[in-house]
Amino acid sequence: MKEWFTLAELLALNLPDLPTSERSLYRHAQDHWNGVAGCVQLRQGKTRPVVEYHVSLLPASAQWRLRQQPDGASWEEARARKNLLWSVFNRLPKGTKDVCEARLKVLVRVEQLVREAGLSRLAAIGVATHDAGIQKSAYYEWRKATEGLDPEDWLPALVPSSPAVNGIVPQMAECHxxxxxxxxxxxxxxxxxxxxxxxxxxxxxxxxxxxxxxxxxxxxxxxxxxxxxxxxxxxxxxxxxxxxTLYPSQRRNRTCFHAMEAVNMDGHQLDLFIRVPHREKPIRMYLVGIQDLYSNKILSWRLDEAETWEVVRLVVGDMVESFGIPEDMYIDNGRAFASKKISGGAKTRYRFKVRPEDPEGLLVALKIKPHFVLPKSGQSKPIERAWGDFAEDISKHPVCAGAYTGKKPTEKPDNYMRTAIDIEDLKRLIAHQVAEHNARTGRKTQIAKGRSFDAVFEESMQQPTTIVRRASEAQRFLWLLASETIKTHKGSGAVHFAGNRYWSRELNQHMGDQVTIRFDPDDLHGSIKVYDLKNRFICDAACIADTGFKDQDEGRVHARGRAEFDKATRAAAAAEQRFNQNQLAAILRKGQRDLQKAEPVHPKVTRIFTGKLAPEAVPVPAEDFEQGFSKAMARVAGASVHAFPRGDKAGK
Structure with a gap:
């Protein structure tokens, strides 16, 4: 064992009964150790002499700790073994810990008999094992398990069937x-x-x-x-x-909102068989609703056979008409909520192919910012928890007895499909349960604190800092009518949709363009409202009905309408043309002036031409010309002439 230590080494060992700070240990050495002869020495360090102290100056407990430290092992390694022992012990059940404590009492009793009663170790072992009712061999086995360990570490080393090896209790048997x-x-x-x-x-x-x-x-x-x-x-x-579920769920603080500032929307398939007029067999339907995030109040709801953009449009319209327009809406990216007719134009809409000519959806047109969140997540959409309440309060209500389907196919009730609830009865039940859900007191949310959702919502709406946008009469068409994007006819600008034609004079300005039409699905023979892709209103286009081929009256009406249109168009064109062609020409002639012949412009510096000039033509004498002409005429006169054939035979 090492005998000489510096103050820094003693401080790092953290020995018992010694000061734990550098200043306190230095002061202790000055007061108690520096005057002891033969126990203090100077050793040359790397840069200056270092004072070392003999181990005999240390308290008995510190000397005992140093003797128990394994040879060649650092104190950090010993501490790691101690931590491992206690970490294993802390995971043991209470019964195993009680066994360890009983064994520790035997070991401690032997040490007490030796130290206090003056008995020999052999006699002390005999007395302690006899009183505990165990064999001496058990004591020697337990003492071997604690060999080399501090007394405070004996307890975790006494785990049954886990002998300590170098202070570490093996966990499991060896396996290939x-x-x-x-x-x-x-x-x-x-x-x-x-x-x-x-x-x-x-x-x-x-x-x-x-x-x-x-x-x-x-x-x-x-x-x-x-x-x-x-x-x-x-x-x-x-x-x-x-x-x-192994990771703690997220709790979101909604006190930063006020009523109607942010809402969330979702659909839930009811566990009911429902009887509808247009179906022979009962069906299951979806309950689509919107909930206020601040108060948890259900603002609007609708029933439909599926989660479609049509029912989403109507639910949003019900909310806007009753309470106003929110600033944010949290929805999932299902086909209904992420439809171009609902959220088209949103920058964070990651569903379907995005094209520049896509029209603005309902939410974007109303300036509602959509947030797409995880589906089936109560932290992202608190309305999911409300569906859990409605699954109990609506689907299992006595009015729905016999129509309940069960949550899963393996949980069908005994009266499965015994009957079905009429859709009108179901609507009345849902309206009652939604009102009861909103008015129920004793809510334990962070904002409600024992009040109802209705009370929280009304209190927030009455605050002067709560500002909620209201929809104008023109904006009502955004959700009251269905919408469709279509391309107008290139010739007239007419809209061809659902087998009908719709036209108005204003559509001439948008021939061949993409437009958005809004229409009443139940009245396709009425007029439609036409918007451009930025949701700017263009006109009301009336339906042009087809006529019979022999219907002369309708033909005359159509011709009269066309004549009136031509007359109005010509009048409008005449109004646009202020000047006729004669007036245009007169204005142009008035400003004309005779152009004088421009003087030739020569450069200031000229250069003499040094190249070869073209050869001049040599004149032909008159006598040579006459001789040549006579020779040519004689040559023509002496040539043989072929006679033109006569009759039906070729000439010879």
Whole structure:
């Protein structure tokens, strides 16, 4: 064991009964150690002499700690072993800890008899084991398990069937590495096989591959629980959705809002068979609703056979007409909510192909910012929790007895499909339950604090700082009418839709353009409202009905309408043309002036031409010309002339 120590080394060892700060330890050495002869020495360090102190100056407890420290091991390693011992002990059940405490009492009783009663160690062991009712061999086994450990670390070393080796309690029996990997791979599968079946397959594989050793099933089961985290077992055996519950859910603070500042919207399929007039068999329907995020109040709802953009449009319209226009709306990216007719034009809409000519959706037109969140998430859409209440209050209501389907096919009630509830009765029930849901007191939310959702909503709406936008009469057409994007006719600008033609004089300005039409699905023979892609109103286009081929009256009416249109167009054109062609020409002639002939412009510096000039033509004498002409005429006169054939035979 090392005998000489510096103050820095003693401070790092953190020995008992010694000061723990550098200044206190230095002062202690000045007061008690520096005057002891033979116990203080100077040793040359790297840059200056260093004072060292002999181990005999240390308190008895500190000397004992140094003697217990393993040779060649640092104090950090010893501390790591101590932490490992206690971490294992803390995970043990209470019954095992009680056994360890009973064994520790025997060891402590022996030390007390030796130190206080003056008995020999052998006699003390005999007395302590006799009083505890155990064999002496058990004492020697426990004492061996605590050998080399501090007395305060004896308790975790006395774990049953876990002898300490160098201060570390072994966890499990030894197993062949390949066998252990085989067992984990077999057990951690989505099929969730039983551990016993996996162990039997392990024994079969070990016999084939020659793996050894293979511990018992209980030992490997304990090792599986100790070494493989619970989260990994849940992910591999129960799926990712179940694993999400291992992480604490997020709690969002909604006190930053006021009533009608932010809402969330979702749909829920009711667990009911519903009787509707246009269907022979009962069907299941969706309840689509909007909830205020500040107060949790249900603002509007509708029933439909599916989550479509039409029902979403109507639910948004009900909310806007009754309470106003919110600033933000939290929805999932389902086909109905992320439809171009609802959220088209939103920058964060990640569904369907986005084109520049896409029209603005209902939310964008109303200046409502959509936020797309995770589906089936109560943290993202609190209305999911309201659906859980309605599943109990509506689907299991006595009025719906016999029409309840059960949450899953495996949970069908005995009276499954015994009857169905009429849709009108269901609407009255939903209206009553929604009103009761909003008016129920005793709510324990962070904002309600025992009040009802209605009371929280009304209180916030009465605050002077609550500003809610209201819709104008013109904006009502955005949700009262269905919309469709269509291309107008290139010739006249007419709109061809659903087998009908719609036209107005203003559409001539938009021939061949993409426009948005808004129409009443129940009255396609009425007029439609036409908007451009920026939702700017163009006109009301009336339906042009087809006429019979022999219908002369309709023909005359059509001709009269065309004549009136031509007359109005010509009048408008004449109004646009202020000057006729004669007036235009007169204005142009008035400004004309005779252009004088421009003088030729020569450069200031000229250069003499030095190249070859073209050869001049040589005149032909008159006598030579006459001789040549006579020779040509004689040559023509002497040539043979072919006679033109006569009759039906070729001339010879």
């Amino acid at each position: 590495p390949d066998a252990w990997d085989f067992l984990k791979s077999d057990y951690l599968r989505p099929e969730k096989p039983g551990f016993s079946a996996c162990y039997r397959r392990l024994l079969e594989a070990a016999a084939i591959e020659g793996w050894s050793p293979i511990p018992s099933e209980r030992s490997l089961r304990r090792r599986m629980e100790a070494e493989v985290p619970k989260a990994i077992q849940v992910v591999t055996r129960e799926g990712r959705e179940r694993a999400k």
